[in-house]
Amino acid sequence: MNIKVENITKKYGDFLALKDVSLSVNEGELLALLGSSGCGKTTLLRIIAGLIEHNSGRIFLNDSDISDWPAQKRNTAMVFQNYALFPHMTLEENIAYGLKLRKLNKKEINIKVMKVLEKVRLGGLGKRKIQELSGGQKQRAALARALVIEPDILLFDEPLSNLDEKLRVSMRKEIRRIQKDTGITSIYVTHDQREAMAIADKIAIMDGGKILQYGNVDDIYYRPENRFTAEFMGHINIFQCSTQSSGQGKYIEFLGKRIETESEKEIVDIILRPEEVEICDDGIEAEVTDIETMGPIIRYRLKAADYELYSDMLNKSVKRSIDYGDKVKINFNENTLHIF
Numbered sequence: 001m002n003i004k005v006e007n008i009t010k011k012y013g014d015f016l017a018l019k020d021v022s023l024s025v026n027e028g029e030l031l032a033l034l035g036s037s038g039c040g041k042t043t044l045l046r047i048i049a050g051l052i053e054h055n056s057g058r059i060f061l062n063d064s065d066i067s068d069w070p071a072q073k074r075n076t077a078m079v080f081q082n083y084a085l086f087p088h089m090t091l092e093e094n095i096a097y098g099l100k101l102r103k104l105n106k107k108e109i110n111i112k113v114m115k116v117l118e119k120v121r122l123g124g125l126g127k128r129k130i131q132e133l134s135g136g137q138k139q140r141a142a143l144a145r146a147l148v149i150e151p152d153i154l155l156f157d158e159p160l161s162n163l164d165e166k167l168r169v170s171m172r173k174e175i176r177r178i179q180k181d182t183g184i185t186s187i188y189v190t191h192d193q194r195e196a197m198a199i200a201d202k203i204a205i206m207d208g209g210k211i212l213q214y215g216n217v218d219d220i221y222y223r224p225e226n227r228f229t230a231e232f233m234g235h236i237n238i239f240q241c242s243t244q245s246s247g248q249g250k251y252i253e254f255l256g257k258r259i260e261t262e263s264e265k266e267i268v269d270i271i272l273r274p275e276e277v278e279i280c281d282d283g284i285e286a287e288v289t290d291i292e293t294m295g296p297i298i299r300y301r302l303k304a305a306d307y308e309l310y311s312d313m314l315n316k317s318v319k320r321s322i323d324y325g326d327k328v329k330i331n332f333n334e335n336t337l338h339i340f
């Protein structure tokens, strides 16, 4: 199913939580809604599920306008951070619950439950009580319960926030595998940019009830359209620079390079990702003011001309040992600069 959301607005009292939000998700794709706390991610997800009403705008599944359909009719399933499982029931009973409501017979229910438990790798644990499952197993159970009803749309609301880092990484791979396997169109709410990049086909960056940028993972990371997106998607160097005019147009001078810009502004923000700043044999002089080793990557803090900036180098590509206070040469490809 394709999902299309057009010009959704949502008010809580006087507070405008969603401002004219539009987006679409293609059949079989996973869209991550990424933004910080309070930006409206959960509100949008719940509106799509039909759990809360919106003030204006339309929602389409394929070509059907479902804006006025009740939640039960939409055939969406939601996976929550707190699992929302029934603690007094066994794993099997939890998963069978939605099928019983749909009045399937016992045999059909049994087959579907067994199959989905295998899919989420919980086969053999069906008779366990929910309390007897680990955090990761509970999240698999929540996913199984969502999958078993064969939804058209899967909605994930920060499903991995309760798990520790290692489990989060393995569970997001698992969710990705299952989502690709089943081909169910999905929307995944998260505030973690690494999680979004690891799991999604497309990312929508949200802030203040608006979508600031929508695109595939590379677009969002390498071609940010605004400062917020660039800052949200990882560590950055950011500088302010004044623009100058020449006969041919406007330009900025930055670390000895003259860079043309179409910006009309007098002062622009320049963003340069640390992995684009290379310590090399030839280039701009800089002094090392701090070193942080992060396993495969070393992050150097540098002072070059009047700028402080970071360089992330692959540990194994650093040819000689570099110490605090050392003088080094740095370079960067000016095409990797983002000017806002």
Ligand SMILES: Nc1ncnc2c1ncn2[C@@H]1O[C@H](COP(=O)(O)OP(=O)(O)OP(=O)(O)O)[C@@H](O)[C@H]1O
Pocket (backbone or CB within 6 Å): 012, 013, 015, 017, 035, 036, 037, 038, 039, 040, 041, 042, 043, 044, 191
């Ligand atoms: N029932 C409500 N009544 C009033 N305001 C609400 C209600 N629900 C949410 N809000 C407000 O709407 C805004 C968006 O909330 P929402 O839960 O959608 O954000 P979010 O991006 O999912 O944040 P989080 O990651 O913290 O869950 C927030 O400012 C929140 O305080």
